[in-house]
Amino acid sequence: MPLFDGISSTTVTTPKLKVNVLVRDSDAAYRSSIVLIHGNVSSSLFWQELMLALPKERRVIAIDLRGFGETETKPVDATRGVKDFSDDVYDTVRVLGLNEVHLVGWSMGAGVAMQYALDHPVASLTLESPVSPYGFGGTRLDGSRLTDDDAGTGGGGANPEFVASIKNHDAGADNPMGSRAVYASSYVAPGFESPHVDTWVESMLTTAIGDGNYPGDSHSSDSWPGFAAGEHGVLNTMTPRYFDVSGIVDLAEKPPILWVRGAQDAIVSDATFFDINYLGQVGVIPGWPGEDVAPAQPMVSQTRAVLDRYRQNGGAYRELVFENCGHSPHLEHADEFRAALLENIGSANSV
DSSP, X not given: OOOOTTEEEEEEEOSSOEEEEEEETTOOOOSEEEEEEOOSSOOGXXXXXXXXXXXXXXXXXXXXXXXXXXXXXXXXXXXXXTXXXXXXXXXXXXXXXXXXXXEEEETHHHHHHXXXXXXXXXXXXXXXXXXXXXXSSSBOTTOOBSSTTOTTOGGGGSXXXXXXXXXXXXXXXXXXXXXXXXXXXXXXXXXXXXXXXXXXXXXXXXXOEETTSEEOXXXXXXXXXSEEEOSBSHHHHTSTTTOOOGGGGGOSSOOOEEEEEETTXXXXXXXXXXXXXXXXXXXXXXXXXXXXXXXXXOHXXXXXXXXXXXXXXTOOEEEEEESSOOSOHHHHTHHHHHHHHHHHHXXXXXX
């Protein structure tokens, strides 16, 4: 495991599985802790620069979700949405004896963080490039589902060449659908360079492949494009049948929320090539039945609408958009991201 100087890994044994956690070597047991939750096809390794840059007055940990990084690989029950993941995070927090928790979730990890907040108290939420509160694909602006079987979403939507590259641990630069190429084209904005790209690619390649993990299973569908969501694995956790965290608007105790995103995010946007319906709309996939039947998901607009309701119901949130930034603001605009995160934590009046 490519760990930076000052970062160590430890295994936390929870009632359900063994979880790998990254910690800073100098950290002690503070009352409040920052817990970092990675996104899909990644791991805790992506957080190391941020961990080292955060003030020593906070305890900082980064957790590998099941089937990613060095955490034990166990199947994911997608019919629970992302609750397998959020329950694992909660169990890890309890075993470590963390009291006041500030959650930072990236992409799918932001969905895990929102689910955690629905089930357990948190001091603050920082949502980086978050999956929509209504999941990934197959919904209208108000979150209503397009089809009863969530056609075009879930495990069947993964590119098989990309899946194969992960399974084969292909870290090379020649495969246009390999992890290195996908990182460069989708995880960050064009032109961004990092000296740690090999570590980021290695992180992506820790993803466990299979119907119970990534990408998950699928079913045939009578609706375009001919496949529907399954019940197992990572991508199915975010299908609208099983995932809806818009209930955060009704939390009795509302933590301050920071929503951070890149203006050039290729994965989460209102016009993303990761949305099957958008691919149909622009002619990449033939036979698209039209806007009335299969509209592209307005992911960013959905998040803003939910967070506006959160504010109307007494909560507080801030939307921060970085120009020249893709899906990974904590890498691409590291100093500004860190400052905004600490400001959000400070607004929670925590010590």
